[in-house]
Amino acid sequence: MDDREFRVLVVDDNATTRMKLSMAAKALGHVAETAEDGLVALRKLAAGAFDLILLDIEMPDMDGFGVLTELRKSPGLRDIPVIVISAADDMDNIVRAIELGAQDFLPKSFDQVLFRARVGACLETKRLTDQRADYLSQIEAEKQKVDALLAATLPAAAIDELKRTNRVQPRRFDNVVVLMADVVNFTGFCDVNPPEEAVSRLERLVRGFEDIARSHGLEKIKTIGDAFMATAGLLKPSDAPVPAAARSALDMVAQAPDLGSGWEIRVGVHVGPVVAGVIGKQQHLYDLWGDTVNTTSRLTGLAAPSSVCVSRPIWDGIAGAGRSLGEVTLRGKGALEAFHLEGVTGSGT
Structure with a gap:
């Protein structure tokens, strides 16, 4: 004793x-x-x-x-x-x-x-x-x-599956709205500013984007560098995922200068099938793959600074204000009609 x-x-x-x-x-x-x-x-x-x-x-x-x-x-x-x-x-x-x-x-x-x-x-x-x-x-x-670390890393449904089966099986999901946002000229900013300043601003920006996405019922998927990805209608049910993502994108553009101390962003939004899950055994990251993800990335690059660029399926799913950019050629995708989104006036689908 x-x-x-x-x-x-x-x-x-x-x-x-x-x-x-x-x-x-x-x-x-x-x-x-x-x-x-x-x-x-x-x-x-x-x-x-x-x-x-x-x-x-x-x-x-x-x-x-x-x-x-x-x-x-x-x-x-x-x-x-x-x-x-x-x-x-x-x-x-x-x-x-x-x-x-x-x-x-x-x-x-x-x-x-x-x-x-x-x-x-x-x-x-x-x-x-x-x-x-x-x-x-x-x-x-x-x-x-x-549990707190998992909650900060993986969506809730993925955590449940990981605890039950010790893995998150990649699977196909239809009609998922994918939103991507990135900072205009982030690389140039990093070239002339201390990394601590860039990361500090990026931290405030991402935290703000997380709050905006959550307020519209979206789920953050990941950040890579200065890129932010969220989805609507993937793991959480949503009555109107398309307008929810569109409003989230517009809010991000509007609030980015304050959140990032003057930074501008560009946002792309598209909808379609994706494969989502976790691959590998270490440092689990919930991720998305497929044509929908690639198209969203191309639309993001097409958007002008402080603007939202959406595909025809997104435009058709909302009562929106904006203008058509006509058929544009996306690298690796060919011709696709895109729209500059300025507002959402109705509930849509």
Whole structure:
């Protein structure tokens, strides 16, 4: 057993016995408090922490059996070891007390050697119980840290799947709205400014984009460099994913100069099928693949500074204000009609 100072509560209606037990506990280096009956004992237990209870069985008002019964009802008290004090030949009461949760017993006439052995054994049990509780608390705290890290890295549905199956199976999703935003001339800014300044601004910008996306029901997927990707209608149900993404894009453009201390952004939005999931075994990243993602990236590059460029399917899915850019040729995609989006005037689909 360690050198910790334990607190012992002596419960006995006989003053002489209380004194004898208290002195014996103090002789072992422990702190001893006393209670003259069960009701007083329960009040003291509610007011302060104890490591061991020395409990007389026969007491007025509330006897030892009543105390043991109340201890079992309380999650905060049931793990305190109890040694009952009884006549050595009163085996019926001793057995009943142990059935109610007592760990051991001492005869009313005991010597210091026996007292040391039985008290020491119970306190060692209490130490191990406390140690186990501390370990479990540490494990729970670490689990919460891991859960928080996962929540910051993966969408909620992906976390659930990862916990259940130990992986996030890539799968196809139809009609997913993909939004991409990047900073105009970010590379040029980094060339003439300290990296700390660039990262500090980018941090404020991304945090703001996260808030905007969340407010419209979108899910952030990832950031790569100065690029921000979010989706609507992927893992969370959405009644109107297209207008939600369009409004989110317009809000990002409007707020980017304040969030990024003067930066401008360009945004592209497209809708279609994607494959989404996690690949590899380390440093998990939820990602998207497919033609829809590539087209969104090309539209983002096509957008003018401080503007939103959307595809025909997005334009058709909203009541929007803006203008057609006509058919444009996207690298690796060929001709595609694109639109400069200036506002969303209706709910759309």
